[in-house]
Amino acid sequence: MSARWRYIIQESAKGLRRNPLMTIAVILSITVSLTLLGATLLLRDQIDLATDDWVDQVEVSIFLCDGQSCPEITEQQLDDLRSDLEAQPAVDEVHYESKEEAYERFQELFRDQENLLDIVEPDILPASFRVSLHNPDEFLIINEQFEEYPGVEDIVDQREILTQFLNFTRVVRNGAFAVAVIQLAAAALLIGNTILMSAFARREQTAIMRLVGASNWYIRLPFLMEAVITGIVGALVSWGLLYGVVPRVTDGLSREVLLMPFIGEAHVIAAGPPLLLAGFGIAAGSSIVALWFFKDS
């Protein structure tokens, strides 16, 4: 390692050790803000996953009897039901999904959740008509008309449930994002202030460096480095927190809510690089601004 880099690393380590409580405060503040930012990213992933894989396909599901809780639907009843559905003006499209297709789709949707796949046998999932409507609000018409048909087990407006869930998720995501932005601003100010204090504590040294002709970046790099280290450590801690918590939560939810797929470990891992970039960016940006003021003092 060249003498230059050794100097820069030594000086930044000195800055971090000079006031350990302050260093911890900065790292904590970055951790909190980036954890919120990470939660925002993961909620977006969750919404995308549910929307792409599920909501656009699911409208109204008419589950058909398969002999487990009611007598299995006959060929005749199936044909009658299909033609009546197609004749109903509120209906846009009708799609029949066999038990095999239902199982295939289930496997595809929940590919990240192996324990769930293990407990569901191909036989459990019923065949269904999946019906899309011109206007989702017309669900009640469908429900009333087909509820009592022979061979129909249940009619579920899955869109309604999912829309409510997704709206709730969006509100949470937007809230988390707003708080993350405020926290990030606070973290940026804290970093800037800390770097200014660090630079002020060593102003004699930097004044000498300036007069003997050290270049500006050489004078400032240790301070910049000091901030960037705290930023990256904070990002790593928040990544670790999300990695420890989020997969457990979604795993638990996926056992309770069978309606849709949930994000898993892979999504949390993928959120790491953006978090590291954000930690680096916020630290570098705020210390560059702070040092720009320091130059003139």
Next chain:
Amino acid sequence: MIKLENVTKTYKRGGDDEVIALNDVTLEVAKGEFVFVVGPSGSGKSTFMRLLTREQVPDTGSIHVAGKDLTTLRSWKIPSLRREIGYVFQDFKLLPNKSVSENIAFALEVIGKNRREIQRRVPEVLELVGLEAKANALPHELSGGQQQRVSIARAFVNSPRILLCDEPTGNLDPSTSVGIMKLLDRINRTGATVVMATHDQHIVDSMRRRVIELENGFVVRDQSRGVYGYAG
């Protein structure tokens, strides 16, 4: 080596109140000269020194130092200007937690000199200032005169073409000051241009070098082989 043409520098002091630190100053210092800048406090000596290192820029007029036009010098080129100038302070400004040789080496490290050159140059300059035996001492273990020698060694270690000394004997007793002046004289004889701001009448009178006297921002006297005040 140093050339000022019609340089004026004023400071704002709240509202419309202005202090004129230098007023239409024109002067030239040739390569290898030894110049005293004298005058009472507030006469503009400090401003003059700060203009030469580009810590400040003049309101009007032009300044050339070591072949560079300071009025058009880009800020990222200031470091290369300062590498041509050694600066000696009244209060030494040594880093208290570094030894004598570390303080001197620091000036080379931070401008990116390699270790071999640092290891060659530091003992050379310590010998020049007569402090080989104190290489590993800390500044507080030294006398004022010795600390000023270290400060001069640090200023000269990069072989600058110009040495600016701001009251270098201001904190020293007369006999110690004589030693410092002998050292500055020796450095001047190696070819470096020396500009020294001072109040020390005895030193100016004994050296018999060029004297530039400032008063209220004007050059009131510029005399080769001069003395501190008008003779008589």
